[in-house]
Amino acid sequence: MELPFAESYKIKMVETIKKSTREEREQWIKDAKYNLFNLKSDQVFIDLLTDSGTGAMSDKQWSALMTGDESYAGARSYYELKETIEKILGFPYFLPTHQGRAAENVLFSALVKEGDVIPGNSHFDTTKGHIEFRKATAIDCTIDEAFETQKIHPFKGNIDLDKLEKVLQEYPKEKIPFICVTVTCNSSGGQPVSIENLKGVYELSKKYGVPTMFDSARFAENAYFIKIREEGYADKTIKEIVREMYQYADMMTMSSKKDAIVNMGGFTAMRDAELHRKASTFNIMFEGYVTYGGMSGRDMSALAAGLDEGTEFEYLETRIKQVEYLGDKLMEYGIPVQRPIGGHAVFVDAKKILCNVPKEEFQAQTLGVELYLEAGIRGVEIGAILADRDPVTRENRYPELELLRLAIPRRVYTNNHMDVIAAALKNVFDRRNEINKGLKITWEAPIMRHFTVELDKA
Numbered sequence: 001m002e003l004p005f006a007e008s009y010k011i012k013m014v015e016t017i018k019k020s021t022r023e024e025r026e027q028w029i030k031d032a033k034y035n036l037f038n039l040k041s042d043q044v045f046i047d048l049l050t051d052s053g054t055g056a057m058s059d060k061q062w063s064a065l066m067t068g069d070e071s072y073a074g075a076r077s078y079y080e081l082k083e084t085i086e087k088i089l090g091f092p093y094f095l096p097t098h099q100g101r102a103a104e105n106v107l108f109s110a111l112v113k114e115g116d117v118i119p120g121n122s123h124f125d126t127t128k129g130h131i132e133f134r135k136a137t138a139i140d141c142t143i144d145e146a147f148e149t150q151k152i153h154p155f156k157g158n159i160d161l162d163k164l165e166k167v168l169q170e171y172p173k174e175k176i177p178f179i180c181v182t183v184t185c186n187s188s189g190g191q192p193v194s195i196e197n198l199k200g201v202y203e204l205s206k207k208y209g210v211p212t213m214f215d216s217a218r219f220a221e222n223a224y225f226i227k228i229r230e231e232g233y234a235d236k237t238i239k240e241i242v243r244e245m246y247q248y249a250d251m252m253t254m255s256s257k258k259d260a261i262v263n264m265g266g267f268t269a270m271r272d273a274e275l276h277r278k279a280s281t282f283n284i285m286f287e288g289y290v291t292y293g294g295m296s297g298r299d300m301s302a303l304a305a306g307l308d309e310g311t312e313f314e315y316l317e318t319r320i321k322q323v324e325y326l327g328d329k330l331m332e333y334g335i336p337v338q339r340p341i342g343g344h345a346v347f348v349d350a351k352k353i354l355c356n357v358p359k360e361e362f363q364a365q366t367l368g369v370e371l372y373l374e375a376g377i378r379g380v381e382i383g384a385i386l387a388d389r390d391p392v393t394r395e396n397r398y399p400e401l402e403l404l405r406l407a408i409p410r411r412v413y414t415n416n417h418m419d420v421i422a423a424a425l426k427n428v429f430d431r432r433n434e435i436n437k438g439l440k441i442t443w444e445a446p447i448m449r450h451f452t453v454e455l456d457k458a
């Protein structure tokens with residue numbers, strides 16, 4: 001008999017989570033103005049709001065905290081991290097920052113100016129924010145297949161090389177500070193980019209004299225998908241694949257809160273000494289001295305350990321199989337989800353489920369509230385509330401997709417939790433035709449409204 005799959009770790013420390021009654025949740029979500037961000041974590045049984053900074057560190061990472069060196073300059077922890085980044089990613093220079101968006105702030109301050117364009121694959125919101133804040137433009141060159149939820153494609157994060165080349169031809173290279181490749185592509189659902197595509201992008205970047213930057217939050221999950229799906233990579237280790245991926249990058253930014261499995265941290269890394277010098281000034285200004293930036297010594301030591309563990313196949317297999325397990329279970333129940341299942345989350349197609357709720361009443365948010373009421377599970381809306389208003393007309397923007405994202409924290413929940421999530425969503429799905437009313441906005445901030453929006457029953 002073939003042995004079933006089991007996790008590649010055992011549990012040494014646990015944290016109690018609280019169940020609640022439907023009556024309690026009805027009151028709590030009302031008090032939270034039907035905004036899931038406003039709930040206290042104690043009011044949540046299973047928290048799938050994000051996989052960012054919510055992972056469980058290992059015994060090795062916790063012990064690294066104890067050996068951290070808190071010297072202001074030249075800390076041992078800094079050199080541990082420097083060595084690890086060079087070994088795993090191949091970059092000789094790096095600057096530590098407090099998280100991913102801070103790395104963007106430091107690097108883009110050195111590179112991006114008004115009127116620039118930055119082509120890439122569905123830039124992440126903070127990345128786009130840091131580009132637009134500098135009055136530059138992000139141009140989405142993702143392949144068209146990425147936008148069809150039911151279309152199966154192994155590398156939906158890929159850049160369309162024709163679209164990219166058009167941008168490179170249209171603008172002079174002085175206006176393109178870099179090409180931005182997000183691995184895996186968060187905005188298109190944690191979808192990976194193939195080595196073949198990374199190579200193609202790099203060749204174009206060299207042809208046109210424009211550097212390539214990897215936005216690297218989920219680089220290890222990307223490498224896992226290359227190993228599983230791309231021809232010729234089945235026998236390579238994750239670390240070998242990661243080294244190969246980064247041959248095709250000149251620089252990178254990293255949110256360490258994802259694949260490096262720490263609760264806070266980030267960095268930017270590069271090959272060019274001159275760029276490192278230039279960015280160092282901004283690091284000192286915004287983050288801290290160059291050998292700690294936004295991080296304490298112990299956190300740099302835990303991050304070094306996390307980068308090493310996070311690029312081990314057994315860990316990644318456990319991680320990604322759990323996300324797949326949930327996705328498969330939902331599909332088995334007939335619930336429409338984005339396919340193939342991405343690396344860090346399952347995206348539920350709320351528009352296909354809540355057909356009786358008009359889009360003006362926020363289908364994905366309504367589904368998120370229903371799932372919370374059903375079982376105390378917190379997901380996050382990726383729909384019209386997030387899409388916000390048009391900056392010029394101030395009209396609501398209604399995106400093509402109304403998705404409820406269920407992001408799975410790393411090494412935190414068991415498959416029993418996945419079973420509860422799937423059953424709860426099935427219960428909501430079974431009574432979908434009785435849900436005719438959504439939500440209406442009673443207050444919103446002028447930008448980034450989704451974090452603080454206040455809603456009521458429509």
Ligand SMILES: *Cc1c(COP(=O)(O)O)cnc(C)c1O
Nearest residue numbers: 099100101124126186215217255
């Ligand atoms: C999370 C993330 C960021 C921003 O990182 P923070 O640590 O949240 O500041 C940037 N890019 C991608 C692709 C991300 O997933």
